[in-house]
Each structure stands twice: as C-alpha cells, then as structure tokens.
Amino acid sequence: MPGEIELLRELVAIPSVSGGEAEIANFLEATARRWGLDVVRDSDGIRVEVRGWGVGPTLAFASHLDVVSAGPGWTRDPFVPVIEGIRLYGRGSGDAKASVAAMLYAAKDLVDSGGMDAGRLVLLFGFGEETRNTTMPSAIEKAGEIDAAVIGEPTNLDFAIAQRGLLMVDLVAQGEQRHAGYASGNGDFTNAVLVLARDLLKLENLFESRTHPILGRATATPTMLESGVGRNVTPPVARAVLDVRSTPDWNHEELAEELRQALASNVIVTSRRLVPCETPEDSRLLATASRLRPGAEHFGSPTCSDWVFFAERDAFKCGPGTSRRSHTADEYVDLPEVTAARAFYAELARAYLAGR
16 A cells, blocks of 8 residues: 555544644654654644755645544544545545645655755644634744745645635624514614615625636625524614635725625624635746646635635645545545645655756
C-alpha cells in the first residue's frame, strides 16, 4: 500500500473532532521526526519546514487537523477507516486529512530526493478550522514571511481560484406587544413578525448590482428565526439570522450597508472575519500549477476555509476529495486522487520555489 494511503488510514483512525486534536498532533509530530523533517508542534498546530539550497520565496501548504463530529446516518464506523475499491471511508477522509497526508509525504519526498534548488516550503496544519476558533492566523504569524499558499481542501485536485466569504447578520424587527384579539385595532399597530417577514421576502432580489465572473451574485439566506411570547400575544421583537455569502466584488461593510438601506429591521453584524478570496490574475503560483496539471478545472468555491487568512497572498485551494462529501455520513475520498496529490504538491513546490 502506498505510504500516503497508509498515513491517511492512520489519520482517519484518530477521531480529532474540533477541540480534541492533541492525539493527531502528537502522531504527526512523531511521524515527521521519524522521517527527519524539521517539525514544530505547539498550541497552533504542526509546522514543518523544508529549505532549499539557495535563496528564494516561501510557499505554504496549509490545511487542518480537526474534523466535525460524526453525526447520524453512517453505515460504517466513522473512525475505523475502510477501503472499498478505490475509496477510503471515514470522517475527515476528504476534509481534510487526505490533503494533510499528501502534503506531508510531498515534503518527505522533497527531502529524500535531495531537497529543493531554492526557497522554503512550510507546512501548516492547524486546529479548530471547523469552528470559530481556528489557530491558522497565529500559525501564519509564527511561520514568518509567506509569498504564496496552497490551501488543502477537497477540490478533486481542481483549482478553486475564488472563494465566497461569510458575513453573519442578525435582523431584529421591532413591534408592539398586545393581545392578538386587538391586533387589527388601531392603524398605528406594528407586528414585529410581519416587519421581519416583509424584509425576508426582499432578500432574494438584493445584491443584483454586482455579479462576480466566477462566483456570481452575493446571497443572503435566512437560517434561523425567533419570535413569540405566547400563542395569543403579538411579539414585540422578531429575529432572523442571515448567512450572507459574499464575493470579492463586495466588501463586508458594503453588504451590511446594502441591507440597512433595503430593510426595515435593524441590521446587526455578528461576524465579518471570513472575507471572500480570489487568486490574483497574474498569479505565478497558479500558472505553475496549471502547467503541471493542464487538465485541472478552475472554479469558484462556495465554502469557506483557512484561505481567508492568506487572502492578501498569491493563493488557491486544491486537494484530493469531493467537497460535497464533506460533513456527510459515509464521507470518503478516492485514493488515486491522494496519490496524485502527493506527486503534484512535491512538483509544485520544486517548480514554484525555483522560479519555473
């Protein structure tokens, strides 16, 4: 069995649900040391460095060690990796332990083959990516100057060259509490539920003035509703949570202002840190990757990732696995993609860092 597949099996067998990454971090640190790699394990995750013979840029391979909880619906034990045909089943197999296994083996291959001509490769495997508490920002800060990055997430080894951001918003509508029997009394009465409902109907046609060439329009999706005092009482307040998926042609402040101008409810931004990302048009990293994988598709990703913390750098998202299988029961990854990723990551690092 190829080494990257065996490593992936071992990683999937460690149930590293967010907040419980200590065992998998210890395992990866020990593995990297056994291979003779320069590795550091700290509170932000695992950092591995491979230095070339000459001066050059720094390329980061970044991914995460945590997984979401297994959840219901599995027909297999989610933390007992099973290979059936060309697929390996298990929680985190695609999101994103396949990327981690391929990236770490790529670093080993570079060292075993005599190193790189120039530059520095740094691998960053963070904690808590599936939560609000990702450690990647601190890991990046400790890694020193980084010129470009590949974010290891399941893309079937195609290149995600744009990624939606996430703006979280609370809509809060105000009304008057009274007995429901008198709701139709005076003309000055306001029902908070109706105010909110009218605003929710407006969401479908918002953000039409700008359309990103890859990601399309920004969207605002209501995901949670809250209201009510009693079945015969009109509510004084009605609330909705909006999941706003942003594109690079809007910043989050502009989206929030667009909501305020269009809606009667109060617009309260609760999270704005997950900004949209886009690979630069003149990306040397993407040009190098495209020469190595000329058949890879370029697409826009609807899901957020640690790319947001590399947003000001030359970067794209690429890894083995299918994004739609992430977080699902019976998650799996196609093993030929993992093997192909191992070779691609090593070739990309060698070529990009040598300036080819």
